[in-house]
Amino acid sequence: MAEPLQHRAKQPVSASLAGPYGHPFHPILVTVPIGAWVGSLVFDIASRVVDDPDFLSRGAMWLIAVGVIGALAAALVGFLDLLAIPAGTRAFRVGLIHMTLNLLVTGAYVGNFLWRHAGDGPSGSVGAGQLALNAMSMAVLGVSGWLGGKLAYHYGVRVADETTQAEGFRPGHGGPSD
Numbered sequence: 001m002a003e004p005l006q007h008r009a010k011q012p013v014s015a016s017l018a019g020p021y022g023h024p025f026h027p028i029l030v031t032v033p034i035g036a037w038v039g040s041l042v043f044d045i046a047s048r049v050v051d052d053p054d055f056l057s058r059g060a061m062w063l064i065a066v067g068v069i070g071a072l073a074a075a076l077v078g079f080l081d082l083l084a085i086p087a088g089t090r091a092f093r094v095g096l097i098h099m100t101l102n103l104l105v106t107g108a109y110v111g112n113f114l115w116r117h118a119g120d121g122p123s124g125s126v127g128a129g130q131l132a133l134n135a136m137s138m139a140v141l142g143v144s145g146w147l148g149g150k151l152a153y154h155y156g157v158r159v160a161d162e163t164t165q166a167e168g169f170r171p172g173h174g175g176p177s178d
Helices: 031-047 054-084 090-117 128-154 162-169
Strands: none
Touching: 031 054, 031 128, 054 090, 090 128
């Protein structure tokens, strides 16, 4: 009997690169760009309300850079997770849209970093255009994150199958070795 398509998407293409069964690396790695880019937006807004905004403007620029580096690492393992999804399925199409939006967001942040780094680098409050680009990028990232959640929680991509999940609900000691 052939294995159902959804079971293929639960297994890693490469456990050493994408994370073992039930423990994918992609969700762990996405916390770096999300946190850095949220921090950069907070710094951008704060730079417009404080008396000495230079440190916030510089901090936002470097948080954007950290986010880009983190996004590239997350994209590599995310691409491996995408390869685990059977082509031609709804989950694969959602994965392609998720990946495309994330690549667009990363490109926008690369552009935003270069814009800020031009000349002598940031000084004073962050410009309205840079702030708007940051906010728009964050909004698109939110849509992409929602799609990523749909992949994991609705379609079960790289999530342990129901039999494995049921092990967590057997009566026992509750320790990690159970």
